[in-house]
Every structure is written in C-alpha cells, then in structure tokens.
Amino acid sequence: MCTRNLVRKYCRGISAERKAMMQQKVVTSEIFRGKKEGYAESLNQLFAGSRLDESNINPKVLQLLGSEKIQYGVPVIKYDRKGFKARQRQLLLTQRSAYLVELSKVKQKIEYAAVRGVSTSSLSDGILVIHISPADKQQKGDVILQCEHIFEVATKLAMLIRKEHAVRVVQGSLQFYVSPGREGTIVFETGEEDQVYKDKNGQLRVVSAGKKT
Numbered sequence: 001m002c003t004r005n006l007v008r009k010y011c012r013g014i015s016a017e018r019k020a021m022m023q024q025k026v027v028t029s030e031i032f033r034g035k036k037e038g039y040a041e042s043l044n045q046l047f048a049g050s051r052l053d054e055s056n057i058n059p060k061v062l063q064l065l066g067s068e069k070i071q072y073g074v075p076v077i078k079y080d081r082k083g084f085k086a087r088q089r090q091l092l093l094t095q096r097s098a099y100l101v102e103l104s105k106v107k108q109k110i111e112y113a114a115v116r117g118v119s120t121s122s123l124s125d126g127i128l129v130i131h132i133s134p135a136d137k138q139q140k141g142d143v144i145l146q147c148e149h150i151f152e153v154a155t156k157l158a159m160l161i162r163k164e165h166a167v168r169v170v171q172g173s174l175q176f177y178v179s180p181g182r183e184g185t186i187v188f189e190t191g192e193e194d195q196v197y198k199d200k201n202g203q204l205r206v207v208s209a210g211k212k213t
Contacts, residue, residue, distance in 0.1 A: 021047055028155045035169040037124045037208075039151065047152045051075065052090060058104040061092075068094040072156045076100075076128075079144040081178045084198045091145065091153070093160055098130070100143070112161040114139060118154060119168045119176075121188040123208040125196075126150045129176055129186070130157075142176040144186070144204070146196065173203075 024047055032039045052073030054062065072093040077086050078100060090101040098115075100108040114136035119129040128150060130143040147153050158167050168174075171188070178184045184204070191207040199205040 017049070024152075024155050024159065027159055028151050031155065031158065031167045032151060032169060036120065036122050036151075042151045047155070048149075051149065052092075057090065057092070057101070060104040061099075061101050061106060064106055065092070065094065065099070068096065070094055071160060072153075074147055074149065074153055076145045076147040076153075079146070079196070079204060081141050081144065081176070081184060084144075084196075084204045086146075086196070089145075091147070093156060095160065098157070098160075108139075108143070110139065110143065111136075115161050115166075117166040117168060118157060118161075119170055119174050120150060120154055121174075121186075121206065121208075122169050122171045123188050123190060123206075124150075124210060125188060125194070125206045125208040127186065127188070127196075127206055128154060128157075129174065131177065134177060134180065141178050144176065 028042075050070070050073045052075070057070070057073065070092050074091050076089050076091045078089045079086055087102070089107065092099040092101060096112060098110045098112070099106050110130065110132060114133050115130060116133045117131040119131065121127055126146045126148060128145045128147060130145070132139045132142055154167055173185055173187045175183045175185055186204045186206060187199070188206050188208070191209060193207070194209050195205070195207040197205055
C-alpha cells in the first residue's frame, strides 16, 4: 500500500514535458536497442525540445510556415543524391510536414503522408535517409541527411509521421531512390576517422570512427 502511494505520488509529480520525454525514450528503445552503436551511451542524455530557437530561424521562413507550429528543429547536412555535395540546412518538423531550409528559403517540403520509411546505419555516423514514395511527383527522390543527436532526430521524426516501425537500422549498405528508374548506394564502414565521400564506384561512402549520441 505504501509503495503504491509513493508510485502514485511520483507519477502525479511528473511534468507534462518530462512525461513526453519519457515516451520518446520508449520509442527510441523500440527502434534502436541492440541495433545501433551508441544507443547505450544515449540513455542518460535527455532529449531537447528543439535544437533551434525561433531566433535561429529566418523570419521569412517563419512567415512562410504560417500557422504551422514547429515541433522540432535541428541543423543538418544534406547530401545531393547524384554528386553527394554537402549542403548546410535546417530541418524543421511541424505536425504535418518536414521542411529543409537554407537561410531564408524553404528548399524542400516533405509531407509525412509521402514518407514511406526512414533508414539509419548501425554505426555512429549520424546518417538519416528519408525514403519518399515515388508516387509523390512533387519530390525528386529520397533525402540524405547527416545530423548530431541521431537518436533524438530519428525518434521525433518517427513519432510525427506515426510510423515508428518504418525506421530501419541497416548494416553494411542501403539503397536509396535517386530518380525514376534509378537507385544509389550508401556504404557504411568503420575507420580511423570520420569521413563522408563519393568513392570511385560512384557510391556515397560513410566512414565512422567511434561512438556518438
């Protein structure tokens, strides 16, 4: 009886923010436990509500989003699907869509209904691939991103698209959609230092040197 009362008191004392955080951590466990390097080290690290304040986002972008409230924002690197050129972007997640932003411009809007899955590697490289349905003619192909706090980003995205089970943790390599009738390959491996580059076979090669969270 005493233990029940203590548990009840503890549960009532949990703030809504902390409760949401705990729910996110449960989803993270379902997706990554035993599958991705660095997961165990991430357990004691609290998720942030966002990695970007509104002061970090251009007012023109906020105006373009209108009534869409930003649920989460984070700086990312986006890799072109063909030449794999790295481009600095902001990833903004709202209730309905993901936006890739460059300074004052919205470079890409991805509606969650068009997302067919998300992939990450089993290593600590921070690569996140958003797989988009080829049926969505407004999109040109899958989106290749690299970000810090990969567990946090992938979890929040999975919860917003409501497809937690669509997040895959892959080993070795993965295929991504470049354009109609064309696929590309990302190869994951370990090495002495972190590297991301286009190899002689035209593949994106991602080298991971150690554990990151």
